[in-house]
Every structure is written in structure tokens, then in C-alpha cells.
Amino acid sequence: MKIDLSGKNVLITGSQRGIGQAIALGFAKAGANVLVNYPFESEKTAAEETSDLLKSFGVSSMIYQADISKQKEVDQMIEDMLSQWGSIDILVNNAGITRDKLLIKMDDEDWQKVLDINLTGTFRCCRAVSKVMMSKRYGRIINISSVMGLQGNAGQTNYSASKGGIIAFSKAMAKEFGARNITVNCVAPGYISTAMTQVLPETVRQNFINRVLIKREGSPDDIMHAVLFLASDQASYITGQVIVVDGGLTL
């Protein structure tokens, strides 16, 4: 099965590095033009490097700084992408943060910040592209959730809530937009080797890996393959679903 996305315009939030970057590369290799969104100035170099890499596959790419917890910045990004490329065919809501703490120690800001970016950011980007996709009667939205959104994780009540919220949100949105040929699905990664997981203590890391059935850490490419499939024509009859990519961690 060859996935061909030539000519499609894709927006991937938080794609300057990590899982988002791997997804961006996957799309570029499949022929799609990719907007590399990054959150703030200090990530600009990473975004530029990613974008240059994408262009080496002969596709168009641009970088765009926007904090998805700010509505104005999201709207401006969508507007500029539309005026540059004329359409948005695929949206991947990938940007996410963690602020791990036990509930008893968690203050409002730790909770709100994670919800604002992970869940509300996803909502904002979806709302902003929905009009465009609706009038085109075509759209693929893939939201990056997490196995923590299905199972919960101690020390991550905020993150788990945000990722579980993304799943419920996606199902509701799939129902609203199905008749417009817009599919909305989630990919729920398990333990994936990225900067986000490298900060975990070694014992936590080992504990995860011991529980994974396929005896290795997940790689960003494992997630990319699932996302690319959901964005492809081959997945046009799949909507409101969650693909768990965790090597069997949560089985």
C-alpha cells in the first residue's frame, strides 16, 4: 500500500521536533506540503532545520510561529496558510506539553496550562480549519492523544485529562462533520522516545519498557505511520476512532 498525498496541504502543530517532526517528514516523503508550526522564538532554529529537510523532498514548506493557546495566533496562522497555499486539507494536532505532579501538589496553573495547550489548542485549531474543510467537503484531522488519555497515569492527572478530552472531542467532532467528508481520528502513542520522555527518571523508563510487549521503545516514526494512514485516501471510511500505537503497553 503506497500512500500518496501529493499536492495536499498539511498543518502540523508543534512539528519542529519530536513526534511532530517525524510526522512532518512522513508527509513530505508522501508528497504533501507542510506548514511547520512552532510555539516560540527559541524553537525557530529547529523549525527552520525541519522545514529545510522537508523541502529536500521537493515539496513546499513554511515555518510559522504561533502559540496555539492563543486564539488570535491560531486564526492568523490559518489565514496566512490559506493565502499562501489556498487550502488546508489535513490538520495534525500534535503540539502538547506535560507538567507532571501528584494531584495533591498540583496547582491551578499546572492544570490550566496543560489543558489550554493540549485540549483547548486542539479545539481552536479544529474550529479554525473546519470552515475551510467544510466548504471544500474534504478534510482529514488527526489528533495526537496518548494512552494516558485512555488509562490515566499517576502524576499526570492534567495530561491524562487533556488527552482523554481529545478523544471525546474527536468523536463528537466526527459526528458533526461526517456528512461533510471530514474525518476526525486520534492516534494514542504509548512510550515513545522523545525529549518529552527523556526527562523521565530511568526507573520510570525501565518500568514502561518492561511492560511493552514488543520489546523496544516506540519511535516517532511508529506514530507517523499511523497518522499518515489516517490521512490517506485508504482511510477515507474511518472516522471517530483511536489507533493505539504502544507496542502492547496497555494491552
Added chain:
Amino acid sequence: MSDNIFEKVKPVIADKLGIGEDEIKLESHFINDLGADSLGLVDITMALEEEYNMEIPDEEASKLLTVGAMIDYIKNHVK
């Protein structure tokens, strides 16, 4: 003025509902005749609000179920 508005809203409705302009009559009911669903109605209303630079409150919009009713509303409220 009604005719003028009718000619302007026709392509908007046709585009939003994916139907031909010739299917749209003044007496057409958005849901029963033109096949709109709730999202389609909101989509049309939002597009017309933009076109005429006006705001149609939700409770009003939900009563504007025929093309003619929509046009009358625009005619009476446009600045």
C-alpha cells in the same frame, strides 16, 4: 430589493449545500426541500452574515427556514 438579495444569496446557498442554483426557489424549505442539516443551516447563516456584514442571532436564525424568510430578514435588518 428582494430580487437583488435573492440573486446574491442563491450562489451562497448552492455552494454551501452542494446543489444547483436552479433548485433554489423563494419558497424552498432549507431542510425539507434543499436537504440542509443543522450544520448546513449554520454554515449558510454565517456566510450571509459575512456577506451582508450583519449579525443574525441564533434564536432568529433557527426560525428562518425558507429561502424567502431568510431574504426578508436580511432585507429588514441590513444597514
